[in-house]
Amino acid sequence: MKFTLRIWRQRGPNERGGFVTYPVDDVSSDMSFLEMLDALNQRLIVAGEDPVAFEHDCREGICGSCSLVIDGVPHGPDRGVTTCQLYMRRFVDGATITIEPWRAKAFPIIKDLVVDRRALDRIMQAGGYISVNTGGAVDANTLLIGKEEAETAMDAASCIGCGACVAACKNASAMLFVAAKVSHLALLPQGKPERTRRVMAMVRAMEREGFGSCGNQYECEAVCPKQISVRFIALLNREYLRASLTETRLSTRSDSSHGESY
Amino acid sequence: MRQAAQLVDVARSKLMASLAGLVLVGFVIVHMLGNLQVFEGSDAINGYASVLRDMPIFLWTARAGLLTAVVVHVGLTVRLALRNRQGRPVPYTLRRYRAASVASRTMALTGSLLLMFIVFHLLHLTVGIIDPAAPHGMDAQGRMDVYGKIIHAFRNPLYVGIYVGGQLVLGLHLSHAVSSVFQTWGIAHAALDRLFKLAGPGVALFVVLGNLAIIFAVFLGWVRT
Ligand code: HEM
Ligand code: FES
Numbered sequence: 001m002k003f004t005l006r007i008w009r010q011r012g013p014n015e016r017g018g019f020v021t022y023p024v025d026d027v028s029s030d031m032s033f034l035e036m037l038d039a040l041n042q043r044l045i046v047a048g049e050d051p052v053a054f055e056h057d058c059r060e061g062i063c064g065s066c067s068l069v070i071d072g073v074p075h076g077p078d079r080g081v082t083t084c085q086l087y088m089r090r091f092v093d094g095a096t097i098t099i100e101p102w103r104a105k106a107f108p109i110i111k112d113l114v115v116d117r118r119a120l121d122r123i124m125q126a127g128g129y130i131s132v133n134t135g136g137a138v139d140a141n142t143l144l145i146g147k148e149e150a151e152t153a154m155d156a157a158s159c160i161g162c163g164a165c166v167a168a169c170k171n172a173s174a175m176l177f178v179a180a181k182v183s184h185l186a187l188l189p190q191g192k193p194e195r196t197r198r199v200m201a202m203v204r205a206m207e208r209e210g211f212g213s214c215g216n217q218y219e220c221e222a223v224c225p226k227q228i229s230v231r232f233i234a235l236l237n238r239e240y241l242r243a244s245l246t247e248t249r250l251s252t253r254s255d256s257s258h259g260e261s262y
Numbered sequence: 263m264r265q266a267a268q269l270v271d272v273a274r275s276k277l278m279a280s281l282a283g284l285v286l287v288g289f290v291i292v293h294m295l296g297n298l299q300v301f302e303g304s305d306a307i308n309g310y311a312s313v314l315r316d317m318p319i320f321l322w323t324a325r326a327g328l329l330t331a332v333v334v335h336v337g338l339t340v341r342l343a344l345r346n347r348q349g350r351p352v353p354y355t356l357r358r359y360r361a362a363s364v365a366s367r368t369m370a371l372t373g374s375l376l377l378m379f380i381v382f383h384l385l386h387l388t389v390g391i392i393d394p395a396a397p398h399g400m401d402a403q404g405r406m407d408v409y410g411k412i413i414h415a416f417r418n419p420l421y422v423g424i425y426v427g428g429q430l431v432l433g434l435h436l437s438h439a440v441s442s443v444f445q446t447w448g449i450a451h452a453a454l455d456r457l458f459k460l461a462g463p464g465v466a467l468f469v470v471l472g473n474l475a476i477i478f479a480v481f482l483g484w485v486r487t
Contacts, residue, residue: 072357103353103354104350105348170367172350173346212348213342213345216446218361219359219361219362222360223360230445231450234450235448237445237446238448239448241277
């Protein structure tokens with residue numbers, strides 16, 4: 001197969017970027033999208049040119065590293081897959097394919113198609129964890145969890161933190177990401193003790209990082225490689241409301257069990 | 263990267279904007295239903311208007327409440343929209359939407375047009391300074407002749423055009439807004455979600471069709487004068 005690639009090239013964070021067109025041929029329909037880019041890079045390296053920087057790691061849809069906006073859609077035309085799981089047979093032979101990085105103020109470009117997604121890590125650091133005392137592991141089945149809750153929590157936990165939700169959102173909002181993390185923990189008994197503090201801290205961290213607010217347009221759900229439902233955003237909104245109502249009471253007591261202030 | 267200037271309380275602003283929006287939704291529904299009394303003739307609608315005016319405390323409380331709702335809603339949504347615009351300083355060259363409706367993507371535009379329409383509408387039919395030829399008199403019972411004003415306004419194709427435009431914009435805004443409210447307040451349910459999604463277009467259609475019925479009935483001369 002043959003393609004014309006229009007790829008966003010940018011030398012560094014503060015450089016001006018622009019599209020560069022690369023024709024590629026000899027592409028096998030069984031190649032993944034990233035393998036096709038590998039082949040292009042091999043050619044660029046042999047020619048002494050700078051290869052296209054793009055992020056990848058597991059290449060099996062579980063790590064959340066790969067992150068390309070392909071023809072205007074994060075992770076490309078297939079639903080429920082990451083860029084690394086997208087195959088060239090999905091494209092029409094001879095097509096022009098436009099490749100851009102995730103674009104958001106909170107995701108500054110490092111180089112070419114690689115963006116800095118540490119803003120999501122900082123949101124996790126603000127509250128996306130549970131505090132447990134060290135010691136022997138708790139016996140299995142001492143904490144019983146209903147099937148419904150376990151399944152729903154697992155659906156939320158399938159978020160791989162790729163940031164496609166942010167990339168797709170008109171407002172560059174990270175609501176679906178935060179919703180998945182907050183819901184996953186709020187639904188399980190291990191996460192419940194800290195749920196009030198967690199949702200407030202994570203929502204504030206999200207706002208601090210410069211992500212936009214949710215306009216309830218659901219573009220995030222439509223591009224999520226794990227097809228995480230926007231019903232988790234409703235759950236996040238409920239958690240936030242609940243926390244806002246209880247927080248005023250909590251703040252009169254001292255609620256800084258972790259010495260963190262928010 | 264992290265700028266203190268951005269520390270607007272986004273989540274809370276959104277909730278307050280939504281609450282104020284809900285007050286306005288309630289108002290546009292009641293306003294439309296009240297105005298349908300045009301179809302019962304001049305006595306009904308002039309009587310309705312005079313009942314409202316005979317309760318100045320109620321009338322001015324309602325007006326103050328609505329004004330507050332508009333100020334809160336517009337102030338907060340404009341601030342949110344401006345902040346959201348900063349969320350992506352470099353736009354995509356190519357953008358394809360899968361789920362976001364046209365109405366949802368044009369909330370700031372339809373909102374701004376709606377604000378202009380509301381100001382125009384108040385100056386036109388409440389204050390009465392847009393159209394000097396409009397009747398400002400009383401009816402036979404000495405009540406303000408609201409009926410006469412409506413008939414005069416919608417016999418004129420210019421006003422019909424402006425009001426029909428206003429209704430289209432209102433319809434677009436409402437069709438996303440009302441569905442959106444459920445999500446904003448965390449009201450989601452496996453079986454009822456479809457109903458919540460339909461609520462926006464449903465309410466929008468209800469309000470817009472009611473208002474358009476009045477406008478066109480007058481324009482086409484189906485309302486007795
Ligand atoms: C009759 C008048 C109006 C009604 C009934 C109304 C109602 C609503 C409602 C219910 C929402 C949804 C809030 C949510 O997502 O929960 C909304 C959103 C919005 N409204 Fe209005 N509105 C009106 C006028 C305006 C005006 C005059 C403007 C402004 C300039 C405006 C701008 C917006 C914007 C930008 C949003 C989107 C907010 C967001 O999703 O973040 N609206 N409106
Ligand atoms: S490279 Fe790990 S998800 Fe794509």
